[in-house]
Amino acid sequence: MRIGTALLNGQPAVVAAASDDMAAAVHAFDSMETLLAAPRETANAIVEEATASAPRFAVAELTWLPPVPRPGKVLCVALNNSANPDRIISGPPTPALFTKPTTSLTGHDTPLRLRASYGRVHPEPELAVVIGIGGSDIPHDRALRHVYGYTVFNDLTSPTLRAEDTFHYRAIHPSDSEPDGVRYVESWVTYPARYKGSDTFGPTGPWIVTADEVADPHALRIVCRHNGQIITDDNTANLRFSVAEVIAFVSSYMTLETGDVIAMGTALRRANSGGGAVQNLDLVARGGTVEVEIEGLGVLRNHVEHR
Amino acid sequence: MRIGTALLNGQPAVVAAASDDMAAAVHAFDSMETLLAAPRETANAIVEEATASAPRFAVAELTWLPPVPRPGKVLCVALNNSANPDRIISGPPTPALFTKPTTSLTGHDTPLRLRASYGRVHPEPELAVVIGIGGSDIPHDRALRHVYGYTVFNDLTSPTLRAEDTFHYRAIHPSDSEPDGVRYVESWVTYPARYKGSDTFGPTGPWIVTADEVADPHALRIVCRHNGQIITDDNTANLRFSVAEVIAFVSSYMTLETGDVIAMGTALRRANSGGGAVQNLDLVARGGTVEVEIEGLGVLRNHVEHR
Structure with missing residues (x-):
């Protein structure tokens, strides 16, 4: 099942995609948070009934919000691609994480509202996990039971603001x-609030694909395109720390809550066709449309709009 | 007015302190978020009526939650004390910020649940701002109108986890x-999620003092005590960037929402009586009770409980 949040009659509503083109409203739940907190089988049955029988909306015409519009937290794993160790001179043997504020989230097909004052801004294509049942100290062998589903995430980053908010100091x-x-x-x-957390720096969606439909989250092709040209062509097999490892590790420090989002880290492998790395793609200077596509999950597309 | 959130009959409820010792329930609002979103004068009148007439609870016996239990975001300003420039070799001429996840928040008089695996953990006493009316691109000269009130914040920090989650790498x-x-x-x-954002790393409260009762947020004595001994004895006059400057600056990158919390940065000046800096106080090793007191706002007290 592919379940997201979109505006219906101007209000956020739960919708489920019945096909690539058509979606249905799931009126039984007033929000994604309510659906995520409901017993899994009950929720699934309700969503299935809605997609089979309810009025249909064209996926392309809906105004999509982030699938979980206001999660408790958005955690992102840093430097979590198997290509990274060659670049790391010293770093932790465990997942390193930062948070993005919920105000940075934006839905599929919404504008990336960038400013010249942000300096360079590049996309970072990532697989994201949506937590169903929360918890603390979640054991590794039970971690995947806490995953409600997976979605597509674009971890927009300004290396200019990163450099500005770096202190060389005497601690x-x-x-x-x-x-x-x-x-x-x-x-x-x-300090990452600006360079990772400015408004529209967290496109997410279009929807969540429930975990039962993702046989292996570590075997998914992940592609990033700019104006149709492939920039990144990688696979989640190249994640350094797995979904279960990250959930077990982070939950020993931070309680995970229903609806929390964990972005698993940037896919890095450059397309053979050339076109540079994501770091070559300055969205502020070049504008245009950026897409992140993950096999089996869908395409998250956003366009630059200068503020 | 001093308005907070406490458990009444096991449920979060809005309460207002009528004196240092006694508080009243404000039943008209089902949550602090509802109160913050209400027209200011209406809300004030309702709170005043409740404190004058409603049943009273002993402040010391209430179970306090963070005043805003689940804000959209908790922003913290780094290195924002006038004593810092001597330590900064290079750094931004603007406020640098990070976020703490809402799951790190905890109320007054609740335990700091620390683990040996956190390494060293020290307190950082801070003035915090609670946003009333949100906004983007808030002009400096209107910034203080967006402040609902002020509260006391303890920005718990693990320098051990900070060192662990630092990468020396080839970008x-x-x-x-x-x-x-x-x-x-x-x-x-x-990356700060663990070292700034682990559970109970964000004690806040006991309550919000409304902005009308704080003549100048930059003229408040701020003290940190451990087991009764004064460690820090500073004044918010020593903030490098003012409340208005921070609000104006951050809102040009991130939309501020009703209930957002901005911690203004660590008070640093050591007490003349000795006892070291906050960095000398390892709460994991030493346990005990830590208090942050801000003139006119109150005392935020928490005790260490080893997890």
Whole structure:
């Protein structure tokens, strides 16, 4: 099942795609959060009935919102592609994560509202997990039971703002010799709210594909296109840490809640046809349409609109 | 007015402190979010009536939740104390921000549930702003109109997890010479979800003091105590970027929503009585009770409980 959130009569509503072209309203649930919190089998039966019988909407004509419009948190795994270790001089042996604010989320086919003041902005194509049942200290062998489904995510990033919000500074550390003394340690630290979290930096969707329809989340081709040209052509087989590993790890620090989104990290492999890396694609300068497609999940498409 | 959220009959409810010791339920609002979205004068009149006449609860016996239990986002300003510039070798001339997930929030008088695996964890005493009316591109001279009130925040930080989640790596940048080529630039980047966002890393409260009762948010003594000993004794006069500057700046990148929380940055000045800096206070090793007190706002107290 492919279940998302779209505007119907100007209000957010749960919709389910009955085919690639047509979708049905699922009136039994007033929001995606309500659906995610309902018993799985009950929800599935309701969605199936709606897609079989309810009035149909053209997928292309709906105004899509992020599938979960206001999740408790959006976590993103950094540097989680098997191509990364060659680039890492030192880094953690565990998943490293940051959060994007929910205000950065935007739906399929909505504008990316970029400003010249953002400097360079590039797309980062990613598989995202939507949490069904939340929890803390979720064991690895039960982690996938907490996945409601998968969606497509574009982790827009401004390397210009990243550089601006990086401090080279003397961090305060406790002294080694005096209990109340301090020493200064020259450090670098980067703060991500602007470079990862500005408005429309988190396109998500169009919908969630329920986990039962994704045989293996680590065997999905993932492609990023700009104005139709393939930039990235990778596979989720190249994720360094798996979905289960990330859920088990992060839930030992942060409680996962129903509707939380975890973006699994950037697909990196460049297309053989050339066209550069995603880092070559400055959406502020070049504008146009960017698509992320994941095998079995769908195509997330957005166009640049200068603010 | 001092307005917060506490459990009444096991459910989150809006409460208002009528004195330092006694609070009243404000039944007219089913949540803080509803109150914040209501017209200001109507809400004030309802709260005033409730505190004057409704049944009273002992402040010390209530179970406090974060004043806004589930804000859209919690933004924190980094390195925003006037003592910082001496430590900054290079950094932005604008406020640098990160977000904490809402699951990290916890109320007044609740346990800080820390684990040995977190390494060192220290408190960071901060003034926090609660947004009333949201907006984008808020002009500086109108920014304070968007402040519903102020509260006390403790930005718990694990320098151990910060060090773990720092990468020294070769970042991919566009080539200077070939349009589709890339070059590698040796960089440092830190990801804050764990070191700033683990469960209970965001104590907030006990309540919000409405903006009309805070004559100048930049003239408030701010103190941090551990087991009664003063560690930090600073004043919000030492904030580098003001509340209005931060609101104007951040809202040009991220839409601010009703209920959003902005923590203004760590108060740093060490108490004359000794006792080290907050960085000397490892709550994992030392346990105990940590308090942040801000003049006119109240005392936020939490105790360490080892998970």
